[in-house]
Amino acid sequence: MSGAGPDRPLAHWRHRLAERGVDRQLWLLVPALVFVVALFVYPFCYGLTLSFQPTNGGPFSDYARFFSDAYERGTIWITLRIALPAALLNVLAAVPIAYRMRGRFRGKRLVTTVLVVPITLGTVLTAQGLLNFLGPTGWFNRILLATHLVDEPVRLTHNYWGVFFSLVITGFPFAFLLVLSYLSGIDPTLERAAATLGADWRRRFTQVTLPLLMPGLATTFCLTFVLAFSVFPSAVLVGNPAGETRVISLAAYQAAYERYDYPYASAIAMIMGFVELVIIAVVLAARSRFYTGSTGGKG
Amino acid sequence: VGCGAPEAPGQTSGDTTGEVPQRPGKPVTLNVLDVAGNLQLTQGMIDEFVAKNPEVISRVTYSKAPAPELAGKIKAQQGANRVDIGLVLTGVDGLAAGIEQGLWIDLLPTFQDRLGGMRDYLEPAAAMQRLAGNAGVTVTYYPSGPLLEYLPSRLATPPTSADALLAWAKANPRRFQYARPANSGPGRTFLMGLPYILGDTNPKDPTSGWDKTWAFLKELGQYVDYYPSGTTETMKNLANGTARLIVSTTGWDINPRVLGTVPKEARIATIDGFHWVTDAHYAVLPKGVSTDTQAAVLALLAFMLTPEQQAKAYDEGYFYPGPAVQGVQLSSAPQKSQDAIREFGRPEYDALIAGHPTEVPLDAKSLVAAFSRWDREIGGGKVKQG
């Protein structure tokens, strides 16, 4: 109360802000925020407004156009049909493998490295490799034919499966890395506690580890799904870009780069982002139904 | 600050509007962007020009990119008033896209007199030039296709008519292949050539004039296993026996055999009454380049259109024959080029080129419409059956 006159209002504000968690350290956010606002938000707003300024028709006519054309509208379904199972498989396959990778054993470092290395392959090599390897005269079919498992080469490229495999190859390492880190955030003591309570390994997993892992899996699924949803080069290279793998980003690409209809392309891209957001919102809403607090393992 | 288009006027990067001098005031650095694979044919010409005329072009840089993204990049540069690409080498698609967006400088008729070589265009090349309007200058030309290609060891007598092709495909299901037209030169040529072969009402109007073509493709599609996403793969399938009969062009016939992707003994066949659907590469200048650069590029183009330089366009049959102007002999081409064409070229091409009418391809809009319809009805149609 003594002699703090000029300080008063300032201190008052500081106190009010401090209570809400606002203090000096938030300056650290500023560079990143400025950066993203300057280089992303502004151009992105441009794309957004562009989508409401179609070459002809009212502000929403490009959106209407997209949804009134079954061929275009169908791309959403096609994309989901590829991206959802691929993301799901990536996440689900990562779980048991990551589960096995807990604890210490010899060669763990090597195995982890090998599991992460496919990150480096890139879309093009994956696509070329799939065409070569799974193609009608590729080694895969040759082995099948040579062992008389099939009489005719199995067609695994230029259709749904080609794209699917390429998404698995590129998406799995991501999913694996993330799942592994979430899994190791769960205190292994919990599973031991379940064991002393009479749970065999299957029930330990389903009743204890899995429910605790679910939030992490949801996040991983979201990230993998985003990667898979924007699948583009491989949909063209190893898929059937005119038909069953005509994904939504291909529709946007054609609008932008074949028809040079940027407003329409923006509109499609917005729809694409919206669909992604919807799926992510659904997954995150489901995630919030699971227990999301500390799982004991992390600092 | 609203969310308006970021195309507010900025400062110019040098004089872009005034009078274009005969020679640049000082030597320029030229950035060439190739989106058509044209440098394979013309880089030798450009290098030679730069070597001979250092006072015009002091340095040249090359970059290459797939065509579709071209417009976006030029737009971005023009929106910011900083165009640093001096010369774009492009095919019909990139050219048309730029015209529609107003990206290119109209070189004609303003600079007609500086480009004397244009008077000596081969007739079909001249037709391609007319297609380009005033923006592009044809630098290389070839008659393209449609041709059929097969291995004599696997297929003794290829079909020679449209009906025979259909019958053959029916008799040999999954053995006929062509790539998705949007991704493939031969596929595209086949698509555009069919209306002439089938005698459609308006071969230039895919929406309403191609009834027979669409019906034919649909029926043919029943016997096609799948449409690869690139010509390379049809070639590979031909080589490994998965496909017996594929669609090709002159360049795609010769060059892959030179490269070894297709066995040397592969043969071509033609369909009765086919018209060549020609193709060409163009040189264009984006709006916003300085007058000095414009002057330098014009001088370069004039040089490139001389017969001696055009002979380099024979290459290894990549764009066979290649030259756009008359009177260019194979014998004046580089030795390597001559050797390749002698070994892998086909004597019958001269007769075929002479004996069949040439047609310019569809304009960009119609072509996109044709692709789109093909995707919806032919390529996409495959799905529902399989």
Place this chain on the structure above:
Amino acid sequence: MATTTEAPPIRPPDTTRRRRRIAARPAAWIVWGVVVFFFLNLLGVVASVLVSSFGQSWFDTWLPDGYTTSWYARAWDEFALLSVIVVTLEVSVLVVGLSLLIGVPAAYALARRSFPGKRLVFLVFLLPILMPPITYGIPLATVLYKFGLAGNMSGVVLANLVPSVPFVILTMTPFIEQIDPRIESAARMCGAGLRTVFLRVLTPLLVPGILAAAILVLVRTVGMFELTFLTAGPDSQTLVVALYYSMSASGIRAQQSVDAMAVIYTSMMLVLLVVALRYVNPTQLVAQVKDEPEH
């Protein structure tokens, strides 16, 4: 295990251990079986590209007719790959460095503080990862050109930072959350300012997380075609531009040369990854585990 009910003779100690391992097997077998199958196929995929890129011609046979390195030589000359690789390395190092420099402090603030509007900030950082570059690539390039920042290396770096910075933020946040905030408090009580805390205390502790984020950013940057192409000048093309050209340019290109390009691309990434992994144990990429006893 039912045999244990009978009173057994004294066994040497390792018998029990061996039995234990066998008991653990069926589940492990399936998992490792699937993994091995996946990797055999992956190996096939990679090997077929590798073999093809060295093949002279490869028709309907198990292996090519002959071998040559000419596809590499061609690609090398055609794209002046040496300078392209140098540019790619420079760009990726710059992007990785800058995105860490900008992203880690932001991740720190997000990990440590809760403040009003945090969700909004989070969404702003999530969007660049969600939105395809089509929506913002061209206007972004225009902005960069307008300020003279595009058409050279700075443009490529800035454009690639747009998705990289949020990516660093999203991956680093959990890693920072794992560090005991009291260690920072301790440093501050010793008289260290925020900058010193970052340099002297946080950075050394975050090394595994930083490397993980760096690797993922690196992979994304080297593979980012659209933004790079839109902002690159003739001297600042990266490898992926050449790769996309070789893959999707009109005109004739032998399959093997595409394969060769893809192999070059992958080897470069692999070298970068292996170099990175030399300095960090991949198992450290994840949270410190309370180690389970060996079973």
Place this chain on the structure above:
Amino acid sequence: MSAFSRLRLDGVSRRFGGQAALTELDLTIEAGEFIALLGPSGCGKSTALNCLAGLLPLTAGSIWQDERRIDTLPPERRGFGMVFQSYALFPHLTVRANIAFGLRMRRLPKEETRRRTAEALRLVRLEEHVDKLPGQLSGGQQQRVAIARAVVFEPSLVLMDEPLSNLDAKLRLEMRTEIRRLHQSLGLTTVYVTHDQEEALSLADRLVVLREGRVQQVGSPRELHTRPANWHVADFMGYRNLWRGRVTRVDDAVVTAESAGQRLLGEAVGDLRTGAEAVLAVRPEDIRVDGAGETRNALSATVEVVEYQGRELAAEARTDTGLLLHLRTERRIAPGDQVKLAVDPRRLLVYPDGPAHRPEDQGATR
């Protein structure tokens, strides 16, 4: 770092969102004092310490160092040292580097840094471990590194947040002596946070007892031990027997109260009238088991549970009227024994009890 003669906390408060963690803390600390902040888990001890350190901004109030206002300074400019509950050693630095960290931050000359580090190492007897990393030390050694790190730059104030809570009993005892010794030999001013009343009693010159963010009592160890200001403090200070009851008679400071049918004489702490609800508090060790000859506060009870605790036994006994008593004795007793108990009325404290402040799970309900 300037020494001070007095540090004054003036209405220091801290809220988290809607929840108050610390409310209106007023406290004056004289140079050289050893102050302990005491209270149950979650009462705001660490919050108070962090506010003092500058690690947590205040939401109201101010802190004055002599005539200088310091609550707006960042922690690194206040010049206080701090020992953290979990030590918070820098895991990537050696013992030596950990201790020298604060000196390096102050850019002291190399020679000086080395000298003072060596001195601090000697003080905490870690000369042999200088080059180890914290992960290679035992808990007690880590503890000593944390203390050395906090005092090496001779801070004007040392803050300690439950520095001993992770140690086992034997080590805790040893470290306690060590801390007291350091405080005296270096002439430090210390604020020490703990939830262990014995620790607080044995170390501090003055204790501050907190409960739900509010100061309950400030006083010397003896005051707190013998005269807790209210029954919450008493509860915390080891008055394990807390019985709810009703005042039946008041004679100045001596009141008679009835709890579970038992009439007991005790000393009133606070304002009590006849008929008022009250809480009676007495320590287990203040219940005498050899109370046969006693007349006042004599109780006869049956032993129910006995725990061996070395020299003494801890036991639970129930009076015939049902009152449960915790007691400690050196007498050998066994469950089922009938015992005569007595409580010195001066040792039985009677507190007023409002309906809002029920002792939960305590008193006559048991």
Place this chain on the structure above:
Amino acid sequence: MSAFSRLRLDGVSRRFGGQAALTELDLTIEAGEFIALLGPSGCGKSTALNCLAGLLPLTAGSIWQDERRIDTLPPERRGFGMVFQSYALFPHLTVRANIAFGLRMRRLPKEETRRRTAEALRLVRLEEHVDKLPGQLSGGQQQRVAIARAVVFEPSLVLMDEPLSNLDAKLRLEMRTEIRRLHQSLGLTTVYVTHDQEEALSLADRLVVLREGRVQQVGSPRELHTRPANWHVADFMGYRNLWRGRVTRVDDAVVTAESAGQRLLGEAVGDLRTGAEAVLAVRPEDIRVDGAGETRNALSATVEVVEYQGRELAAEARTDTGLLLHLRTERRIAPGDQVKLAVDPRRLLVYPDGPAHRPEDQGATR
């Protein structure tokens, strides 16, 4: 789960890599016993418990439940209950579901599960919190959930790993009583790990003291309290005064030893001859301050440090010959006071000391 009448550990050992965490543990546990494993941090207590639970495979030895060998069974088939140090409650399950977990795993009928869960909830007095998640409970409540979860399926053996170490002093005291009550009322057999000797003394029927993976002593609380088998155990059991010395005379069990120039009489524990090196051990509370009239083991010393600890004071005093003594007294003494001290020879234990087993940081060096 079948009850048993005797559980036998036979040479149970566990190594981690090269390091032995537990060596040759032999122990027989009778049904209904309460056994405490005691020892300093890192001595192998948790390792022993985990081996018993089946969470850690043995590297040697065997475990027998009556005539059945069980060390090869996985934990879920041994039917033991375990309370983990950190509780290890399932954070995603409510209190009720946590407690019912073990019953569900045994596929008991719904009705039965409900009934027994309710009973366990009543036993640990958590009826009001059934639907909360563990994160919403205080430490003591979590503790009780962990105990209820471990005992609800009436295991033949309950293992507890330092269940009270995270609680504050007051709560710890309460929970201790609770655990003992549960053990008795349910007729459990319990193995309890702790590093707190007072806890062990007050709870267990038998104590097992470990040091560096080896059993030091097994015995009743009284045996351990009054007659530790060697000076390490003594050190751990609260004999804070440990002096190194030399035996000067042996009279049966009474030996005279000299330490720092001071001659002291004590009781020999172990084999001692004249001239042998010895360690003298005495508890602080066994040093009497009013030792003026004493003739045997009388010491005159100066008080150096005094700590207030409520009723008693803890002090350090140094004899004229330089021996440092820790003592506890109710007498009011102050630093600088001259005091006459005395030690009952029966309370002063004399242990043999091999050069290999020096008391580190202890004894006359201080």
